[in-house]
Amino acid sequence: MIQFINVSKIYENRAVGLEDISFTIKPGEFVSLVGRSGAGKSTLIKLLIGEEKPTKGRILFGAYEVNKLRSTEMSQLRRQVGIVFQDFRLLANKTAFENVAFALEVGGRPQSEIDEFVPQVLEMVGLPSKRNHFPNQLSGGEKQRVAIARAMIHHPAVVIADEPTGNLDDINSEEIIKLLLRINELGTTVLLATHNKEIVNKLKRRVISMVDGRIVRDEPNGKYIIM
Amino acid sequence: MATVLVMVLALMTMQALMLFNVGTTTAVAAIQDKIDIAVYFKRAASEDSMLALKKTVERLPQVKNVEYVSSDEALADFKQRHLTDLTINQALAELNQNPLPGSLNIKANDPNDYALIAAYLDKNAPAGLIEKVTYSQHKNAIDRLNKFVDTLNRMGLAVTLFLAFAASLVAFNTIRLAIYSNRDEIGIMRLVGGSNMFIKGPYLVTGIMYGFFGALVAIILMAPIANIINPYLVRLVPEVQLETYFYAHIFPLFGYMMLFGAGLGIISSWIATRRYLRV
């Protein structure tokens, strides 16, 4: 599904983002990516979704070779991915419903599909009653659930979450992780970048640990161990 | 709003330039049509020699047509024009001989060729045939008119280009700002897989719309302007019917301005999206 082959990323200011990273993620896996701030978790995700180009190495995503895609193929690839960020990235002038619908509109999907799927997904994340609320009328946890609804509305093969719980309290964090687990149960591959030790240890899934742009540990049923 | 305003200014000058060109072309043609070289023969010249010269001159490639006015015709014409003038009639009656010479009125295809034709006559006409050739006043007047029209055209073109450039800059900046203020939305569009055209399209359309509305406003503004200045123009050169021309050509005028405006708009927005909308 996802494969990094000897990938390095040096930023223009010579900061090292990634150094010779190789790993494979199979379809249906739930993988946690852990490491201290600055370890390179976000860099890895940006390379995966083509937001940054690798300095060296190859990145395979399904049938695509990410680092060689032209912009039309890149947008096709992104339609097969759902992405969730720490800062939610919702549009302030759109309601919860509209924010979720936006992902379908951008893909040029018909209104009938929007009217059918958006309420279903909002139901799934537990927000059917908040569909007409604007982001500033929602709590952090609710915002993140809207973001997750948006990430999964188009049935992506992979959901990527970069510190989705970074701005949330423990209870809300747990809710979000539960949602990601449910998405994973439905067959979607999940890649979760986090430095929340408790969450990772509870998950008992595969853990890739990073230090200074390198992978130092990659264990199934792993724990959060960073020296 | 400011974008449309500057666009309107640019298109208005372009439109004024187009109308001005039509006007001056008509006016110059009308004036050129009225002028010619007149060759006045000596009283003693025979009709045959005058007609022979007419034939020669007609064969010159620069010459459009030659009209021969015999001394009798000149007299008849003269009398006709001064029918009511008793003194002149009396004076003519006292002369027992026609005082008016025969003449040729030569029209050239190009007013610049009058000097050439005059020089040709000077050199090649049989000696003792021609009394005088009058053209120089005409030539100067036409030269000056042509220069004036040329200068105005060039100035108009410069102003149009300058305003077009200004309009492009303003459109470019407006679209840049629009992209900037929508950057969150654009970023999210990208993340959820909005295609290049899906993201850029609206900005390109905006650029085209500036051109379209600019042309629309320019044509609407021009109608009353044509209406107001038409009487003055007609008094100046009766052949120039600005208003008639404007209404007869309102669609091509609008079309050209729209093409030009939309062209400017789409170029500006294209550059703006290329620079600020990397997908």
Ligand SMILES: Nc1ncnc2c1ncn2[C@@H]1O[C@H](COP(=O)(O)OP(=O)(O)OP(=O)(O)O)[C@@H](O)[C@H]1O
């Ligand atoms: N756009 C950029 N330009 C230059 N350097 C960058 C850029 N983005 C990240 N870096 C550098 O790359 C390294 C890895 O950063 P990255 O954002 O991947 O870390 P992270 O593991 O996501 O950290 P955090 O847990 O704080 O989000 C850091 O040293 C960072 O300073």
Ligand SMILES: [Mg+2]
């Ligand atoms: Mg990060």
